[in-house]
Amino acid sequence: MEEEYIKLIFGLKLKQIRVDKKLSLFGLSKLSGLSKSYLNEIEKGKKYPKPDKIAILADKLDVPYDHMVSLKLDKNLAPIGDILQSKILKEIPLELFGIKESNLIDIVANAPAKVNAFISTIIEIAQNYNFSRESFYLASVRSFQEANNNYFDDIEQSVVAFAEAYQIDLSKPITSQDLEEILTEEYGYTINETELNKHHALDNLRSVFIPKTKTLLLANQIDDAQRTFIYAKELAYNYLEYKERLYTFTWIKFENFDQVLNNFYASYFAGALILPRDIITKELSNLFLKKEFDEKQFLNILNSFNASPESFYQRLTNILPKDFNIKNLFFLRFTHRAGSEKFYLKKELHISSLHSPHANETNEHYCRRWVSLNVLEDISKSKQEHIFDMQISHYPNENVQYLVLSSATKDPFRENHFRSISVGLLIDKQLKRKLGFLENTKIKTKQVGVTCERCAISDCQSRQAPAIRLEREAKNKQIESLVEDLKSRFS
Incomplete structure (x- = not known):
């Protein structure tokens, strides 16, 4: 068994016994003659005391020596032992986010029942949604990028x-x-x-x-x-x-x-x-100064590098936040088979805010008003190698707008399959200052939803399914309102 694990278990047990006896670290130090800093190191799992020190602690705390050195944890700490032995903390890339394993264990130890219930809930959700180890690692990297x-x-x-x-x-x-x-x-x-x-x-x-x-x-x-x-x-x-x-x-x-x-x-x-940063920054600066969006100039910038449209759009997500302070943006990659009604969101990145849309596991229908889907439908019916389009997407439910640029290309590895790459920029004061063409009325604006099942747009001609999620939320709110009314009347 790993030495690190043994130290952690001993530290947890010592802390539990001390707290049960209503002793502070200072009090245990006075009682045992061991320094407060040394005891603190033991409780955090950083040090393991020698047998003579364990004997002193067992004597002063009135606990059998064998109980002190046993790896068996009491009932309320047993879940922590399960977590440590399962190596789940080794799977979580804690160091990526500046978190020490000992700190996390300390949090768990302070409220074992609640934290264990939380962890169990996360694991259950992951299992129900088929959240694999692969998905977890990718989500961790994506969070690291966003941070x-x-x-x-x-x-x-x-x-x-x-x-x-x-x-x-x-x-x-x-x-x-x-x-x-x-x-x-x-x-x-x-x-x-x-x-x-x-x-x-x-x-x-x-x-x-x-x-x-x-x-x-x-x-x-x-x-x-x-x-x-x-x-x-x-x-x-x-x-x-x-x-x-x-x-x-x-x-x-x-x-x-x-x-x-x-x-x-x-x-x-x-x-x-x-895709060198300095060149793209210079070219985009010239494009952004214009009072009208120059599609030809944008495509010339894209095509001036020996790179795919996907690589170019991904590079924009590095450069726009750093060199233009445009930090509220998202990146999406959709795939689509010609003749199919299915669109799959295969890759996403959301910087600074929880932008819509997100990939979902509920088999809902993505809004057909998105430019990301429109360019896919267009290219699947044409013989063009690359189709570009742009729109302002207005989400009435959230009262926000995004400028969305999207390119569609053929999938070189699958017959009759296509992909679209999109970057969406939140329209706020910062974006309006940076983009001279943003106020141009020639840019088409569309009201959009996230999925049909959650969309409140009543006159949508592209709707693929009724707004059942929205209807359910409305019904729940009605029930809540009626219950509150009854409570008020009969109180």
């Missing part, structure tokens, strides 16, 4: 240092050939473009890395932008010296949280390398 406004200066500086070290001109589009040379010459990689496509079960993978031989297997249907991004990620793993990493892209298996976090860092590095 940092999705900007990481140390990675940005690493990109600049890397470009200088390898003489990469960031003012020009970076090609896969530029990066492949560094991978093969500097890091000893071998690139294989034939093996992966021999295995039909792997047709959704773009790459697989074999660490023993430093062989990178690539799918042959990827374009140069995708290849460049994959190479940039591999360079990030090597240059940043990440030992814990994922070996497939898109990834299908991980062993620990560090692999998921380092995958995010490597992706961030790749995006920052291919």
Whole structure:
């Protein structure tokens, strides 16, 4: 059994016994002759006393020595022991949010019944919604991104240092050939473009890395932008010296949280390398000064890099909060199969506020008035490679508006499948100061909901389902009002 676990259990038991006897730490110090700071270290699970010290504590607290050293916890502390033994705290990336495990255990120890009930509730919700370990880790990384406004200066500086070290001109589009040379010459990689496509079960993978031989297997249907991004990620793993990493892209298996976090860092590095911050900031500044949105100029900026629209939109979520102080925004990626009525929200990021929409597990119908869905329907019926559109989405229930920019493209790995990438910016005083074209009446405005089941727009011609959730809430409010009235009349 881990030494750390034994120390924590002993500390919890000592604190419980002390509190039960209504002793303060100062009082126990006077009683036992042991220093207050030493006892505090023991209770926090940082130190384990020697046998003679345990004997003194057992004697002064009138508790059998065997009970003191037993790993069996009393009933009210037993759930904590279960949590510690289950290693659930090892699964939670506490250090990412600056939380020490000992502090969390201290919180649990102070109110074991309530905290255990809370943890049990979270676990039950997770099980009912099929909330996997994978989902938990991804949610943790997403929360980490949101807490940092999705900007990481140390990675940005690493990109600049890397470009200088390898003489990469960031003012020009970076090609896969530029990066492949560094991978093969500097890091000893071998690139294989034939093996992966021999295995039909792997047709959704773009790459697989074999660490023993430093062989990178690539799918042959990827374009140069995708290849460049994959190479940039591999360079990030090597240059940043990440030992814990994922070996497939898109990834299908991980062993620990560090692999998921380092995958995010490597992706961030790749995006920052291919889409340099200084260039995008300068180009966007010129675009934002205009009194009318210049779609052609926006698309020229997007197309000036050797990157996919998704990579460009994701890069906007790094740059807009940092360089333009536009922090209330969301990023969405939807997928759609031509001829289907289903739209799937596969990726989301919400910075600063809990913006709508969110992915849901209740099989509801997303609002068909969103530009994110409109561009998907348009591209699925056309032969175009890329469709762009923009709208102001007004949520009447919340009385907020978002400027939403959206691009739709074909899914290169699945026939008749498409994806849309969207960035939504909350329209507030800050956005109005930054965007000169925001007051232009040519930008179409639509009233939108989140899902049909929760939408109060009565005259919607695109409704896919009745507002049953809204009706249920209204009924519950009516019941609540009537009960309050009865209580008042008969009191």
